[in-house]
Structure formats: structure tokens, C-alpha cells
Amino acid sequence: DAGVIQSPRHEVTEMGQEVTLRCKPISGHDYLFWYRQTMMRGLELLIYFNNNVPIDDSGMPEDRFSAKMPNASFSTLKIQPSEPRDSAVYFCASSLAGGPTYEQYFGPGTRLTVT
Amino acid sequence: QKEVEQDPGPLSVPEGAIVSLNCTYSNSAFQYFMWYRQYSRKGPELLMYTYSSGNKEDGRFTAQVDKSSKYISLFIRDSQPSDSATYLCAMSGANFGNEKLTFGTGTRLTIIP
Numbered sequence: 001d002a003g004v005i006q007s008p009r010h011e012v013t014e015m016g017q018e019v020t021l022r023c024k025p026i027s028g029h030d031y032l033f034w035y036r037q038t039m040m041r042g043l044e045l046l047i048y049f050n051n052n053v054p055i056d057d058s059g060m061p062e063d064r065f066s067a068k069m070p071n072a073s074f075s076t077l078k079i080q081p082s083e084p085r086d087s088a089v090y091f092c093a094s095s096l097a098g099g100p101t102y103e104q105y106f107g108p109g110t111r112l113t114v115t
Numbered sequence: 116q117k118e119v120e121q122d123p124g125p126l127s128v129p130e131g132a133i134v135s136l137n138c139t140y141s142n143s144a145f146q147y148f149m150w151y152r153q154y155s156r157k158g159p160e161l162l163m164y165t166y167s168s169g170n171k172e173d174g175r176f177t178a179q180v181d182k183s184s185k186y187i188s189l190f191i192r193d194s195q196p197s198d199s200a201t202y203l204c205a206m207s208g209a210n211f212g213n214e215k216l217t218f219g220t221g222t223r224l225t226i227i228p
Binding site for chain 1: 121149156157158159160161164203215216217218219220221
């Protein structure tokens with residue numbers, strides 16, 4: 001398996017623009033997570049899905065952030081409008097319910113810079 | 116107060132030394148304890164996990180959990196330059212199927228050849 005796939009790997013945009021981050025989880029995994037990582041705050045859970053249904057979005061910082069999972073193999077995280085403080089690395093991860101290790105498999109991340 | 120506290124470092128040690136990394140937590144509901152390793156510009160990957168209290172050993176790595184003190188540790192013996200990375204602790208509750216993890220901020224470790 002190719003692992004969790006994220007695109008783009010790098011995104012540079014101007015304040016006010018819409019940003020869409022994409023994720024393809026590992027085939028067969030039924031949980032999908034979106035995280036944001038910064039030096040100051042570490043790795044923060046934004047939202048997670050189970051079987052394509054959002055379970056907990058309490059980590060989504062503002063209404064400017066939205067996430068969708070239209071099917072088991074694709075998810076998006078959208079920021080509209082973007083702001084400089086959104087600059088961070090955004091990770092997508094997937095896992096298998098009932099797995100013996102609670103292991104979450106992370107993608108390589110999208111490095112977002114908002115100027 | 117954060118649920119999980121971790122010293123961000125950075126921590127630099129000479130090759131071959133024993134490394135000790137630690138996290139404290141406040142939520143007594145945590146039952147699963149994990150250590151993730153993150154190389155520069157990569158996603159985190161699971162290194163070790165432990166259920167409840169006790170020790171677990173895997174090669175040069177040993178994970179310890181002391182629930183009475185709400186304190187977990189990761190020890191690395193005979194440290195190698197390839198161990199240079201950021202180490203994040205992570206925790207989860209006992210509800211089977213509750214896959215939400217709470218992460219520490221990570222400790223950046225450098226092993227000096």
C-alpha cells in the first residue's frame with residue numbers, strides 16, 4: 001500500500017484566498033483524522049471521521065475551516081478565507097477501528113504558508 | 116493546563132548514551148500510551164505503545180508508564196545518530212473504538228556522532 005497520500009505537499013497563498021488540502025487514506029481504514037502542527041502548539045487534532053461521518057470537530061478553530069469526506073477514499077480540508085496565522089503543517093492520518101495498536105498512519109503533510 | 120505536558124527540548128546527547136524522554140498528563144481516563152517518532156519534514160510514525168501501567172521493551176527502546184504519578188517515559192539505549200528526531204507522546208482513553216489521541220508537543224532529540 002502507498003500509505004496515506006496528501007496533496008499538495010507545499011502551498012503558498014495570499015491572505016484571503018481559499019485553500020483546499022486533500023487526503024487519500026489507506027485502503028480499508030475507517031477512521032480519518034486531520035491535524036495541524038506548529039512549533040508553538042504542537043500537533044492539534046482538528047476533526048476526525050468514522051466511516052465518512054464527522055465524529056468530533058471540536059478542534060476546528062473557526063468557521064473558516066471546513067472538512068468533508070464524500071467517500072471512503074477521499075477527504076478535503078478547506079480554509080476560506082485564509083489568514084497568516086493558519087500557516088502550519090497539516091497532516092492527515094488514518095486508522096483501522098479495533099486495531100491492536102491504536103496506530104494512526106500519518107501522511108507526509110502539507111506545508112501551508114499564508115502571506 | 117494542557118492535558119499532556121512534554122518538555123520540547125531540544126535535547127542533545129553523544130552517540131551511545133542512554134536517552135530519557137518524559138511526559139506527564141492530567142486525565143486519569145487515559146489508558147493507552149504511545150510514543151511516536153517524527154523525522155524532519157515527515158509525518159509521525161508509531162514507535163511503541165503500552166496499555167495501562169508497566170514496562171514494555173522493544174530492542175533498544177523501553178516504554179514505562181506510572182499511572183499513579185501520571186508519568187510516562189521512553190528510554191533509548193545505545194543511542195544512534197539515526198535516532199535523531201522529534202518524539203511525541205500520545206494517549207487515549209479506555210473506550211474501545213475511541214480512536215482520538217491526545218499528543219504532547221514533542222521533544223526534539225539530536226544524537227551527536
